[in-house]
Amino acid sequence: xxxxxxxxxxxxxxxxxxxxxxxxxxxxxxxxxxxxxxxxxxxxxxxxxxxxxxxxxxxxxxxxxxxxxxxxxxxxxxxx
Amino acid sequence: xxxxxxxxxxxxxxxxxxxxxxxxxxxxxxxxxxxxxxxxxxxxxxxxxxxxxxxxxxxxxxxxxxxxxxxxxxxxxxxxxxxxxxxxxxxxxxxxxxxxxxxxxxxxxxxxxxxxxxxxxxxxxxxxxxxxxxxxxxxxxxxxxxxxxxxxxxxxxxxxxxxxxxxxxxxxxxxxxxxxxxxxxxxxxxxxxxxxxxxxxxxxxxxxxxxxxxxxxxxxxxxxxxxxxxxxxxxxxxxxxxxxxxxxxxxxxxxxxxxxxxxxxxxxxxxxxxxxxxxxxxxxxxxxxxxxxxxxxxxxxxxxxxxxxxxxxxxxxxxxxxxxxxxxxxxxxxxxxxxxxxxxxxxxxxxxxxxxxxxxxxxxxxxxxxxxxxxxxxxxxxxxxxxxxxxxxxxxxxxxxxxxxxxxxxxxxxxxxxxxxxxxxxxxxxxxxxxxxxxxxxxxxxxxxxxxxxxxxxxxxxxxxxxxxxxxxxxxxxxxxxxxxxxxxxxxxxxxxxxxxxxxxxxxxxxx
Ligand SMILES: [Zn+2]
Numbered sequence: 001x002x003x004x005x006x007x008x009x010x011x012x013x014x015x016x017x018x019x020x021x022x023x024x025x026x027x028x029x030x031x032x033x034x035x036x037x038x039x040x041x042x043x044x045x046x047x048x049x050x051x052x053x054x055x056x057x058x059x060x061x062x063x064x065x066x067x068x069x070x071x072x073x074x075x076x077x078x079x080x
Numbered sequence: 081x082x083x084x085x086x087x088x089x090x091x092x093x094x095x096x097x098x099x100x101x102x103x104x105x106x107x108x109x110x111x112x113x114x115x116x117x118x119x120x121x122x123x124x125x126x127x128x129x130x131x132x133x134x135x136x137x138x139x140x141x142x143x144x145x146x147x148x149x150x151x152x153x154x155x156x157x158x159x160x161x162x163x164x165x166x167x168x169x170x171x172x173x174x175x176x177x178x179x180x181x182x183x184x185x186x187x188x189x190x191x192x193x194x195x196x197x198x199x200x201x202x203x204x205x206x207x208x209x210x211x212x213x214x215x216x217x218x219x220x221x222x223x224x225x226x227x228x229x230x231x232x233x234x235x236x237x238x239x240x241x242x243x244x245x246x247x248x249x250x251x252x253x254x255x256x257x258x259x260x261x262x263x264x265x266x267x268x269x270x271x272x273x274x275x276x277x278x279x280x281x282x283x284x285x286x287x288x289x290x291x292x293x294x295x296x297x298x299x300x301x302x303x304x305x306x307x308x309x310x311x312x313x314x315x316x317x318x319x320x321x322x323x324x325x326x327x328x329x330x331x332x333x334x335x336x337x338x339x340x341x342x343x344x345x346x347x348x349x350x351x352x353x354x355x356x357x358x359x360x361x362x363x364x365x366x367x368x369x370x371x372x373x374x375x376x377x378x379x380x381x382x383x384x385x386x387x388x389x390x391x392x393x394x395x396x397x398x399x400x401x402x403x404x405x406x407x408x409x410x411x412x413x414x415x416x417x418x419x420x421x422x423x424x425x426x427x428x429x430x431x432x433x434x435x436x437x438x439x440x441x442x443x444x445x446x447x448x449x450x451x452x453x454x455x456x457x458x459x460x461x462x463x464x465x466x467x468x469x470x471x472x473x474x475x476x477x478x479x480x481x482x483x484x485x486x487x488x489x490x491x492x493x494x495x496x497x498x499x500x501x502x503x504x505x506x507x508x509x510x511x512x513x514x515x516x517x518x519x520x521x522x523x524x525x526x527x528x529x530x531x532x533x534x535x536x537x538x539x540x541x542x543x544x545x546x547x548x549x550x551x552x553x554x555x556x557x558x559x560x561x562x563x564x565x566x567x568x569x570x571x572x573x574x575x576x577x578x579x580x581x582x583x584x585x586x587x588x589x590x591x592x
Contacts, residue, residue: 009454010382014419019459051403053465074454074465076404077382079421080269080357 001026002065004033007072016041030054030071031061037073050075082495083148084140084195086133086162091170100155100177107181109188113172115165123208129162129171132200132260134489135348136160138555138578143194145581151187153178158191160201200284202258237327239281252442253281257327259441260284262349264337264365266313267291268300268421269379270355272430273437275303277353278321280438284329285321286348289313290336300423337361339532340516342368343557351437354378355430363475366391366400370477371560375440377433383419386429388453389467390436393477397449398467401475425457476536476564492562493577494549498524506549506574511535511561516553520580527551532561539565548573555579 001024008016016037027033030052037043052059053072065071081099097110117124140158148156156176165171172195176187195201243253261282263273266289277285293301293308293316308316318332331348335341337356346352346368354365354376362378369376373394380387391399432455439447454463469478494501502508508527510517517529532552542548542565550558550573558575565573576583 009456010385013385014383019456049404056463056465058465058467072463074387074452076359077380077385077387078357078359078362079381079419080265080267080355080379080426 002067002069004065004068005070006037007070009072009074010077011045011075012041012043012073015043025065028064029062030059030065033065033071034061034073043073045075081157082137082141083144083156084137084158084160086131086137087159088161088163091159091161091173093170093173096157096159096173097175100157100175102154102177104179105154105177105184106179107184108175108177109181109184110173110175111188111192112170113192115167115169115171117167119205122205124167124205125208126164126166126206128164128204128206129160130202130204130258131160131162132258133162136199136201138582139199140195141578141582143198144191147176147187147190147194151176151178151183151190153183153187156187156191158195160195160199200260202283237281237325242280247444248442256281256438256441257283259350260286260348261351261353261437261441262286262288262345263353263355264288264345264361265355265357266301266303266317267297267355267357268423268426269381269430269433270353271301271303271317272427273353273355273434274317274321275324276431276434277437278325278328278330280434281325281327282438282441284331285318286331286333286345287314287317287321288333288335288337288345289317290334300421300426337364339364340513340553343372343552343560344554346372346374347556347560349374351440352376353433353437355433362400367475368560369393370399370475371564372556373563377436377440379429379433381421381426381429384422384425384456384458386425386432386455386457388429388432388436388448388455389451390440390448391477392447392449393475396469397477398469399473399475399477402470402473402477403452403467405470405474422457428457429455489559489577492559492566492573492575493555494574495577495582496549498522498549498551498576498583501549501576502526505547507543507546509535509548509550511550511552511558520553522551522580532557535561536564539568539570542570542572544570544572546572549576550574551576551579551583553579554581 003024006023007020013019025033025036027036034047047061051074054063054069115127144156144158153176158174160172174188174191176184178184239253243249259282261277263270266287274285291313293304293311293313295309298304303317303320312334314332314334318330321330342364352365352369352374354362356362365376369391370393376391378389378400391397393399436448450467452465452467498508510522510527510529511532513531550562552558555576555578562573562575
């Protein structure tokens with residue numbers, strides 16, 4: 001199981017209750033990883049409404065995950 | 081005969097007065113502005129007038145039309161010189177002809193006051209000492225007689241530290257003086273952006289906000305004091321900024337940004353800074369800036385974090401919809417009211433926006449583009465993530481190329497009464513929204529009504545052998561639409577210069 005480092009921003013940080021965590025996942029892609037985390041932390045945003053970045057670059061939801069990846073979920077924010 | 085125009089050639093007052101001759105007029109008044117040989121105690125040897133003509137002509141037409149209507153005069157016009165003028169030369173001429181003298185005097189006075197106050201015209205004074213300095217004419221008018229006591233160059237607000245930067249210098253400072261920035265939203269982000277740009281000497285600032293100052297704004301919006309509670313933010317901010325830096329001009333727009341006014345507001349800026357707090361506004365700002373070919377600096381904050389994105393569609397950059405292709409609904413993600421925010425967070429993000437805006441205006445290196453900057457102030461981290469242009473972007477950024485954005489207005493705009501245009505074979509398309517068409521009908525028959533978005537979505541419906549004239553309220557949306565249609569290959573579309581407001585001013589046929 002790949003061990004990934006997760007970073008959360010904005011809503012995700014609030015809902016997960018932490019800024020980052022190490023996580024062992026059976027998900028082969030960030031798309032499935034998000035589904036897994038949505039259940040675990042109660043994330044409500046649909047995948048179409050957020051972005052995922054792997055190791056500092058935006059990535060497709062189907063990109064294969066590798067051990068040690070840093071995965072960041074980024075929601076849009078609108079405060080001013 | 082245009083109501084307002086610029087002239088590179090010397091003015092002939094007698095000919096100008098004759099052009100207003102009217103057998104029903106019993107009174108005629110004119111005003112002449114001359115180049116004098118001194119300013120603020122310094123001998124002046126001559127000056128150069130420079131104007132942002134595209135904006136000034138449309139605004140000048142509106143000023144003359146409004147004065148004619150208010151005072152009931154029969155004819156009025158104004159001509160302003162641009163270029164190099166010597167001492168004693170006629171710089172501006174205003175004339176009004178009316179049934180009686182009182183209306184003629186009043187209209188003439190109003191036109192020159194408004195022209196001085198509102199139009200983006202600058203003069204560079206050449207002093208006997210060999211020095212020269214730019215003076216914003218609007219500011220002269222606003223400062224009134226007190227201006228005469230100010231030292232030339234205004235040592236009370238001195239840009240020396242910034243001008244000492246080798247990339248800026250006097251030339252960079254002049255660019256800032258000539259620049260206009262539109263800041264949409266005067267909250268936490270907006271206060272920081274406005275204060276920074278006013279301090280840097282951006283010559284014209286437009287503040288757009290329809291909110292009033294509330295007690296819960298004050299902790300992170302230091303442009304306001306407790307005495308401002310309940311005042312429109314745009315007004316309070318503009319007043320404060322003008323007092324802070326008397327060398328700049330600040331315009332207050334206490335209006336809600338909407339599809340009807342977005343294009344006109346965006347076109348008033350060389351750079352647009354989005355400090356709004358909701359997605360509806362952010363997408364509207366993005367789309368309008370993309371369409372108008374203006375750079376936009378967007379930012380949002382959430383609690384202890386923020387995001388910054390600079391949209392440069394005019395030079396091939398990606399846009400907000402490339403990043404968030406799904407229409408993100410407000411309510412799904414938090415805003416400051418619901419989620420809370422720490423005051424210095426929007427202040428810092430606003431400063432980042434101001435820096436990016438200045439980098440664009442000054443052409444400094446290292447500009448943020450095609451990127452999302454993530455700022456996490458709990459983790460004290462900055463991250464830059466590349467945002468490529470989406471191939472199927474709904475924000476239309478992919479359909480705007482640099483060449484298209486630069487199609488000069490002169491090739492796209494036509495000045496003609498609507499009925500005359502129809503008689504000449506132009507097919508008129510009213511591109512205003514249905515509610516606007518309903519509340520202010522064109523007063524024509526046989527024209528087409530097609531809102532801007534509909535027309536842009538389906539330009540194939542246009543007959544390639546016909547000539548189309550697009551009409552909106554002020555001529556900004558129609559110009560932007562014509563420009564984009566041209567970029568998409570339609571060679572047969574033009575825009576009515578000044579829009580319906582201009583047409584109502586009763587100008588005569590002629591190309592602008
Ligand atoms: Zn785009």
